Amino acid sequence: MITETSTYALTTRKLTLAYEGKVVIESLDLAIPTGKITILVGPNGCGKSTLLKGLGRLLKPIQGVVYLGSESIAKLSTKVIAQRLGLLPQGPTAPEGLTVKDLVSQGRYPHQGWLQQWSKEDEKQVNWALSITQMQEFAHLALDNLSGGQRQRAWIAMTLAQDTEILLLDEPTTYLDLAHQMEILDLLYDLNQQQQRTIVMVLHDLNQACRYGDHLVAVKAGTIYDQGHPTQVMTAKMVQEVFDLESRIVSDPVAGTPLCIPIGRKGGMTSVVSCLNV
């Protein structure tokens, strides 16, 4: 289903975004590689969520352009964009009593019309999204009755049912315990590996970002501090300058990707080294 038309799924040119009258992102050039997992990291308030909204046309730029493939996003109809790009905002809420299947089927909205409201294709995509997120057994339960992890999986299933080549996710793992965080990240990784979907997400956990990201973008005060493969971007200097945090970067003993150990007041150089046994 994916046709590799361009190296970059999304590109921004001199993008300036404002949120509530305040400029958050200024004159930003960014290219999101097609078929890869790109992860935006940065401290609270640095503008990474705003940037994601700008990429997903939820925020209209004050200046600059976002290109979807080679077309300016401002010139495409919102429905056409929704057939190619799905976005899951942070902490979405659903009305009381809505079932998982009701929710997931809303993902088909951009593919439907007044007369065509539930085609075989719609049914197929919804069932696929439910099964890949392992939500089939909960399909007929109301969202209010599910755990946080299940609810988040249901929302992701809705975004997947949209059947888009690009997925933008704003902190898909917030409010989840570690096991559920890994479950969501593994699911997204599988989607990327098996179907070459382009995924862009905001993550808070730097180590998860390094483990799952092909392309890491460190955002600082509305600009890009650095971007590239996690091994290049994740340095003690970057963490110091972007997060204002002293840290030590070691190799993740499981995956070999960079692992950031914050030092803080309690940590000392020796204890970090000894406990990691490197």
Add this chain to the structure above:
Amino acid sequence: MKQQWLILRPPGLPMSFHLDHRVPGIVVGLVIATFVAMVVSVGQGEYYVPPVAVIRTVLGLETDNPDYAFIVMTLRLPRTLVAWGVGMGLAIAGTITQGITRNPLASPDIVGVSDGASLAAVTLIVLFPGFPTALIPLAAFGGALTVAVLVYLLAWQGGSSSVRLILVGVGFSLIAGSLTNLMVTFGNIYNVSQALVWLAGSVYGRSWEQLNVFIPWLLGFGCLSLVMSRDLNVLQLGDQVARSLGSPLELKRGLLLLSGAALAGSAVATAGNIRFVGLMAPHLGRQMVGPSHEGLLPVAALTGGFVVVVADLLGRLLFAPIELPCGLITAIVGAPYFLYVLIRDRNS
């Protein structure tokens, strides 16, 4: 897996629909209940008409009493049909209001839209007597839309809290109510008495003429709302999700707002402000068929119609021969219900 949906895919046609499996049964049940209530209602009164005679008269068949035709067809049937239609209009307007504001407490009478309609209609009656009846719904629609847009601008921009919406709405209700009182106080006594009968929220003395003026509004905007049920479903998920799913949000919300104001305004123009129907009907509907609007809109509409028909019947039976306006009955039931929802949502 339990089959919870009914799927309609006529072979060879480019169309397909799905509905909650409970919808057809509930629709049939509500239609039957409403039919029974209407037959009883038409039969009741100073001059009793037995149910069979009511049905025969409506169908144009011979009955044993030639007076029945006049009583049923001229005096009572239009009144009951107005009650039904107005109830449906208010219920659809309430469902739309709750859907686009994502607020279970919102309904046209609570956020001041109905009072805006009342004010506009009373102004027309008092200041410009001798206008054609067909213009009242138009004026009421104008008043309803004005308040709806003002409340929208002041309260619910940027997804503001539900309590704020209600408070701003109540404020507008009071302002519109005071201005209406002002009109009534200073207007010509003959025009005012005409306005007062109508302000109470009653279907008393409604004729075919008023019904015929109302029907195009109900059908037109009722169908528009039903066609937009998919859009309402998406709007319920919040602005950001709706936009991501490709909904042209401002356009859809604008059309729905217009539709809700038109239904509330024309209903108020026809029968005054029958309160709490727009609040209760969507709640009852959701309890029966869930929150998806393809099924919820028709079910809520039929529920609202049934409630007003029954309220009108009760208003005539309870203290006969004194007649209570049906708006009073719906308020007696609806006000505690509103408080219940308020308290329940505070705790959740």
